[in-house]
Amino acid sequence: MAAHSGVDVPADPGGADLVPNQVTGTADDSKRPQFGTRFLTDPTLVFQHNAWDNVEWSEDQEAAARRKVLENAQPLPTEKQDEYESRANEFWNGFYKHHENRFFKDRHWLFTEFPELAPNRGAVELEHRQAPSQGQCDGRSSTQLKDHNSAEMEQANCNDKDTMTLTEHDFPGSSATYRILEVGCGVGNTVFPILQTNNDPGLFVYCCDFSSTAIDLVKSHLDYTPERCFAFVHDLCDETTSFPVPKESLDVIILIFVLSAVHPDKMQNAVSRLSELLKPGGMILLRDYGRYDMAQLRFKKGRCLSDNFYVRGDGTRVYFFTQDELGAIFTQAGLEKVQNLVDRRLQVNRGKQLTMYRIWIQCKYRKPQEKTGSHD
Numbered sequence: 001m002a003a004h005s006g007v008d009v010p011a012d013p014g015g016a017d018l019v020p021n022q023v024t025g026t027a028d029d030s031k032r033p034q035f036g037t038r039f040l041t042d043p044t045l046v047f048q049h050n051a052w053d054n055v056e057w058s059e060d061q062e063a064a065a066r067r068k069v070l071e072n073a074q075p076l077p078t079e080k081q082d083e084y085e086s087r088a089n090e091f092w093n094g095f096y097k098h099h100e101n102r103f104f105k106d107r108h109w110l111f112t113e114f115p116e117l118a119p120n121r122g123a124v125e126l127e128h129r130q131a132p133s134q135g136q137c138d139g140r141s142s143t144q145l146k147d148h149n150s151a152e153m154e155q156a157n158c159n160d161k162d163t164m165t166l167t168e169h170d171f172p173g174s175s176a177t178y179r180i181l182e183v184g185c186g187v188g189n190t191v192f193p194i195l196q197t198n199n200d201p202g203l204f205v206y207c208c209d210f211s212s213t214a215i216d217l218v219k220s221h222l223d224y225t226p227e228r229c230f231a232f233v234h235d236l237c238d239e240t241t242s243f244p245v246p247k248e249s250l251d252v253i254i255l256i257f258v259l260s261a262v263h264p265d266k267m268q269n270a271v272s273r274l275s276e277l278l279k280p281g282g283m284i285l286l287r288d289y290g291r292y293d294m295a296q297l298r299f300k301k302g303r304c305l306s307d308n309f310y311v312r313g314d315g316t317r318v319y320f321f322t323q324d325e326l327g328a329i330f331t332q333a334g335l336e337k338v339q340n341l342v343d344r345r346l347q348v349n350r351g352k353q354l355t356m357y358r359i360w361i362q363c364k365y366r367k368p369q370e371k372t373g374s375h376d
Contacts (some may be wrong), residue, residue: 009101012291015185026046026360027324028376035149041286046244049168054112055321056344059149061357062292065292065297066248066292068297068310069292069296070298071114071301072299072300072301072303072304073303073304073307074301074304075157075304075306076302076304076305076311081305081306084305084311084315084317085263087315088210088315088316088317089210089211089235089266090315097366099293105302109120110190110193110194110256111193111197113287113362114254114285114364116252116283116285116364117180117194117198117252117254118197118198136208144169158183162339165249171244171245171246171249172204172206172226172244172245173204174232174249176202176203176204176253177200177202177203178200178203178204178208178250178251178288179203179204179245179248179249179250179251180194180203180204180205180206180251180252180253180254181203181206181207181208181243181245181250181253181254181277182205182206182207182208182253182254182256182259183208183234183236183253183254183255183259183274184208184209184210184236184255184256184257184261185207185208185209185214185215185218185231186209186211186214187214187221188207188217188218188221188224189219190207190254190256191205191207191218191229191231192221192223192224194225195225195228195229196223203228204227204228204229204230205230206229206230206231206232206245206250207229207230207231207232208231208232208233208234208236208243208246209231209233209234210233210234210236211233211237212233215231215232215233218229230244232244236258236262236273236274237263237270238265239269239270239273243277245277247276247277248276248277248278248279248280248282249277249279250277250278250279250282250283251278251279251283252261252280252282252283252284253274253278253282253283253284253285254284254285254286255274255284255285255286255287255288256285256286256287256288257287257288257289257321259271259286259288259290259321259326260288260289260318260319260320260321261317261318261319262319263309263317264306264309266313267319267329268329269330271284271329271330271333272332272333273337274333275333275334275367278367278369280367280369280370281366281367281368281369282364282366282367283338283364283365283367284330284335284363284364284365285363286326286361286363286364287360287361287363287364288321288326288360288361289318289319289320289321289359289360289361290320290321290322290323290342290343290344290359290360290361291308291322291359292319292320292359293320293357293360294316294356294357294358294359295320296308296310297348305317306319306362308321323340323341323342323362326363327340328359329362330363330365332367333365333366335365335366335367335368336365336366336368337363337364337365338363338364338365338366339362339363339364340361340362340365341361341362341363342359342360342361342365343358343359343360343361343362344357344358344359345357345358345359345360347360
């Protein structure tokens with residue numbers, strides 16, 4: 001369920017989905033500064049850099065964006081909307097069969113915006129845990145941990161994951177001390193930078209996607225190793241399917257341009273299910289499309305499904321959020337706000353002398369620590 005371009009959204013570098021790892025145009029995106037550090041104070045210098053941070057819109061720009069959205073807000077007939085919902089899996093498989101692993105670039109910028117994913121971060125987080133969690137380190141060496149994880153993977157692959165009864169000792173990665181799940185992993189443009197950068201022997205990464213084609217591509221990657229990673233097909237909106245990990249077993253869940261691909265009516269249940277997987281103190285990290293992003297304003301008539309929800313030319317869908325909407329979803333799921341901000345960025349094509357206004361929302365929401373009972 002990773003985001004992508006499509007007929008109505010221009011391709012790279014102005015495409016709707018891969019821009020976060022291209023905003024600075026530097027050779028080493030992993031070292032780019034955290035957003036909010038480059039400001040355009042002199043409009044005559046707009047083409048001096050590839051991107052400018054925290055670019056505020058004028059009232060006229062805001063009004064023009066609202067008018068543009070309203071012009072194209074006539075929703076498609078109900079039967080067409082139902083078709084796009086029922087065939088969502090087909091459309092995403094078609095996307096990955098067509099693009100394979102050539103569309104997205106690896107998201108090395110994640111370690112700047114989300115240091116929770118960086119090397120040794122897991123050890124720091126564990127020091128702050130107030131209570132022991134399932135499957136924490138039991139004194140085994142890194143080699144023993146890897147061997148144990150391999151055995152768990154083999155066992156998991158032999159079982160029917162929909163009927164598997166999970167305990168704290170029999171799931172893939174149960175021996176890990178820091179567990180990360182990426183939902184909507186696509187072909188691994190987030191997962192593999194994490195595995196390549198974070199060499200913590202206690203790290204285990206899970207990744208799932210709606211598309212079986214995407215998961216096949218992840219598993220065929222040279223850096224995919226079952227000792228450190230478990231990729232699986234999963235429909236986030238299907239409440240009848242289970243995850244291959246027990247509740248309260250994960251430290252971090254990543255949602256990068258994923259929730260926007262879910263039908264708005266199903267977003268709350270999807271996030272609430274994910275919240276149950278977090279350990280107390282664990283976090284969901286999200287980055288997604290903001291209201292009036294360039295991609296939204298470029299949709300033509302006949303692409304609107306409902307308010308701020310659109311279908312691309314290839315049948316995949318996208319929603320454009322406000323901060324309040326995301327805040328309400330996470331809060332209702334029982335999570336506490338750590339961060340909820342808008343990244344307003346002016347992207348520049350210096351060769352063509354073009355400016356493109358991008359709006360993304362970045363969130364971190366934490367599961368509250370378990371409260372100990374009071375004693376009289």
